[in-house]
Amino acid sequence: MARWEPGTFERLRTAALTLFDEQGFEKTTVAQIAERAGMNRRTFFHHFADKREVVFAGQEQSEDLIAAEIRRQSAGTDPLHAAVAGLRAVSDQIYEQFRDGSVLLGRVIAASPELQERELVKRSTLADRIAAALRERGTAEAAATVAAWTAVAIFFVARNQWNQPGNQRTLADLIATTLRDFLGAARFAP
């Protein structure tokens, strides 16, 4: 497999991201993307399920890493800290390398409601994966779901700060700070 492959996928992806950044997502047609990548419109849909997917392609493997890291946490760790630990681990391994690409992606997504909608789906499936990993550790269904969404919220708040122009701190550091702020603000007795 992948006899020709090398090229087309990545060419379509960079052509799409460039055009989205230049003229916006809505104003860009799939025909334009295909033309700039030097191939047929139909071919685009052989590689990406729809126009939005080209932006989010290939981040499933991160979810595997996160879930594995959560399972690796010691049994005594509570669900929220376990989930956040999983997200911190992946931030170390992956995100720090793609700083520039991540900023471009953030800009493109921020400029398009349609893409923000799709990003919420990605967050949701990420939360589902995390909740499943937590349940494997013995957390009850409801508590696992809530802890997962909280951890995901912490992650994206931190990622936003990390994407700010002036920022010098690491993503893992910002995640830890955000978690601490949340716990500090809350009063944890009913």
Add this chain to the structure above:
Amino acid sequence: MARWEPGTFERLRTAALTLFDEQGFEKTTVAQIAERAGMNRRTFFHHFADKREVVFAGQEQSEDLIAAEIRRQSAGTDPLHAAVAGLRAVSDQIYEQFRDGSVLLGRVIAASPELQERELVKRSTLADRIAAALRERGTAEAAATVAAWTAVAIFFVARNQWNQPGNQRTLADLIATTLRDFLGAARFAP
């Protein structure tokens, strides 16, 4: 304003929900909806921005209630409890009346990925409103966002349980239980 209105909006809405329930959201065309409601396809788009909106129409006023209730919480209440209190209040006032409609809506949404995607948008804007209300009370940006998403997660976990066939408990009760479970599962020392 609303000289004729009565009829068309509600007729389109019930026609759409009925068809979605019968044949699924994707299989139903806007033309079918308009035909069953006895009007033109174009008229549908005069009342709803798109095919998905017909399912979620008119739930903005709940957000106002929630935000107001959060502002009403005493200053000493921590962000998470304040946000959850806001959601509990609205659950008392609104949801309990629409049990049957809510079940139908839940079934329709559960059967369609496209509608689930749109529901995530609604959750997101709800979280934004809650976070804004918390910031007004003096909570810092990051902590407010995380608390808001946590509260929303608690709300929807509870609403799912409330929608289960056999359930007898009130939504407000389930929300309180879910919050307690989450806090109980977590260890709140770094």
Add this chain to the structure above:
DNA sequence: AGCGATGATGCCACCGAGTGCAATCACGTA
């Protein structure tokens, strides 16, 4: 009652996303 403003509805043409199908092309292998 007649009249004009307003807003709801209807009709038509158009664009672009996404799909199904069949033909074609490039490559590895026998």
Add this chain to the structure above:
DNA sequence: TACGTGATTGCACTCGGTGGCATCATCGCT
């Protein structure tokens, strides 16, 4: 070289959504 596989292409089609304009019912006013 011939064959099979899988990537690519091209075409036609459906459907969601939009823009523009005509039409019609209602209201306020004279």
